Amino acid sequence: MNWKTALSVVFAVIVGFLMGKFMLNQYNSEYELAPVFNQNSDKYYFLRQGEYESFEDMEQNMMGFDYYIYDEKDNKFITYVGITKDYDNMIKIQGYFTNAGYTIYVDEINFKNEAFSVLVDQYDQMLRETEDNLTIKGICTQVLAKYEELVIKSDDSN
Numbered sequence: 001m002n003w004k005t006a007l008s009v010v011f012a013v014i015v016g017f018l019m020g021k022f023m024l025n026q027y028n029s030e031y032e033l034a035p036v037f038n039q040n041s042d043k044y045y046f047l048r049q050g051e052y053e054s055f056e057d058m059e060q061n062m063m064g065f066d067y068y069i070y071d072e073k074d075n076k077f078i079t080y081v082g083i084t085k086d087y088d089n090m091i092k093i094q095g096y097f098t099n100a101g102y103t104i105y106v107d108e109i110n111f112k113n114e115a116f117s118v119l120v121d122q123y124d125q126m127l128r129e130t131e132d133n134l135t136i137k138g139i140c141t142q143v144l145a146k147y148e149e150l151v152i153k154s155d156d157s158n
Helices: 003-028 055-061 087-099 114-128 133-157
Strands: 042-052 069-073 076-084 105-111
Touching: 042 055, 042 087, 055 076, 069 133, 076 087, 076 114, 076 133, 087 114, 087 133, 114 133
Parallel strands: none
Antiparallel strands: 042 076, 042 105, 069 076
């Protein structure tokens, strides 16, 4: 075997190694790939006020709120006072309730409901354009009521 052939083989192996390394590094990129099963769902920010051991405790502690929804999980009652898809609006709503003296937590929940998604997009646009506390409070109430109507009641009927 002459030296030109040997040099060509070594060069081909090095190029193959570098190309393989480049291709494998593409899988470790900084870009997050969307999971296949969640591709058709929307991400919502649910603003949670608290978790209560009993229904009576929940009702007693939520008396200061005009409107809220709750979910029962693991024998606890979890209350929500706002829903949005927009991060900046989530911060705005959380600030509104924090200024009113409440501690608000944020849960990210993914689900698909086209009618509710369109409605939340419209309310999110209104929220972006306002700083008025009464308007923020009214929008939160409307979104929660529509969530009950379009998501909870439609799930109950299925």
